[in-house]
Structure formats: structure tokens, C-alpha cells
Amino acid sequence: MASLAFGRLPVWTAEAVLVCALTLLGRSEASFPPIAFVSEVPGDVSAAAEAFARVNDRRIFVITSSPLFQRLQRGPNRCGDLDSVRKLASVLIHEEAHVVKSASESDAYAAQLTSLAALGAGPGHPTYSEVRRSMRQTLSRRRPEPVRVMVMR
Ligand SMILES: [Zn+2]
Numbered sequence: 001m002a003s004l005a006f007g008r009l010p011v012w013t014a015e016a017v018l019v020c021a022l023t024l025l026g027r028s029e030a031s032f033p034p035i036a037f038v039s040e041v042p043g044d045v046s047a048a049a050e051a052f053a054r055v056n057d058r059r060i061f062v063i064t065s066s067p068l069f070q071r072l073q074r075g076p077n078r079c080g081d082l083d084s085v086r087k088l089a090s091v092l093i094h095e096e097a098h099v100v101k102s103a104s105e106s107d108a109y110a111a112q113l114t115s116l117a118a119l120g121a122g123p124g125h126p127t128y129s130e131v132r133r134s135m136r137q138t139l140s141r142r143r144p145e146p147v148r149v150m151v152m153r
Pocket of ligand 1: 094098105108
């Protein structure tokens with residue numbers, strides 16, 4: 001039983017984690033579309049997604065169960081993991097491009113990569129490479145029509 005009691009580490013709230021990314025961007029929450037937190041990845045969204053946007057919905061959905069968000073919520077110091085904060089910030093920029101500018105996937109990734117470079121993680125940085133890899137994967141499986149995919153667990 002002791003391991004259960006001691007295994008419960010404090011967790012930063014989702015809102016506190018979000019503020020880290022907004023602060024890094026020098027942006028207020030009000031300057032973004034409404035940001036909603038969801039704890040599970042919907043069946044029609046890539047299982048690896050950290051956030052998503054919907055057509056005809058002005059909200060950005062941030063997935064709090066993603067490894068990225070979990071890392072941020074469980075970090076010993078709030079906002080202390082710069083690489084993860086930067087990644088989350090760039091994810092917000094990506095989704096903002098979809099919601100505000102109806103950006104295509106390639107334009108949303110371009111905005112994300114530009115923001116990563118502006119935040120000090122440009123070409124050659126592991127986070128930049130990771131996002132470029134996701135971009136190539138996403139663009140290579142792009143379909144002409146949105147297709148709903150059921151995920152069996
Ligand atoms: Zn996208």
C-alpha cells in the first residue's frame with residue numbers, strides 16, 4: 001500500500017501547463033480561439049495527436065492524455081521542460097492556423113515549424129525534426145475526403 005501512497009506525485013493542472021506555452025509565445029489565452037481540454041483521443045483523430053481541430057468548430061482541443069501533455073503535467077518544475085513547452089506552443093500555433101485561417105495540413109505544419117524556429121528550435125533541433133517527421137507522415141496519408149476511422153481498443 002505504501003507504494004500507492006508514495007506513487008501519487010503532484011500534477012500541474014492543464015490550465016497551468018497551457019499558461020507555460022502561452023507565456024513562451026508571448027500570447028494571451030484570449031488571443032487564441034477557445035481552447036478545450038479532452039482526456040481521450042476521439043476515434044476519428046490520429047492516436048498520436050496532441051491536439052486537434054474540427055471543421056465548423058472554432059475551438060482548439062488539447063489532448064491531456066498525450067505523452068507530451070503528461071510530461072508537462074508531471075514535470076518537477078512548472079514550465080521547466082523547455083522542449084516540451086515549446087512543442088505544445090507550436091501545436092497551438094498549428095491548430096490555430098486550422099481554426100482561424102482554415103489552413104491546409106501543409107500550411108498548418110509550416111506555421112508550426114516557423115513558430116518552433118522563432119522559439120529557438122529551428123532546423124537541426126530534435127523537436128523541429130520530430131514535427132517535420134509528423135508532417136511527412138500526415139501529408140503522405142492525406143485523403144481527398146475526411147474519413148471516419150473507428151479505433152478498436
Ligand atoms: Zn493539422
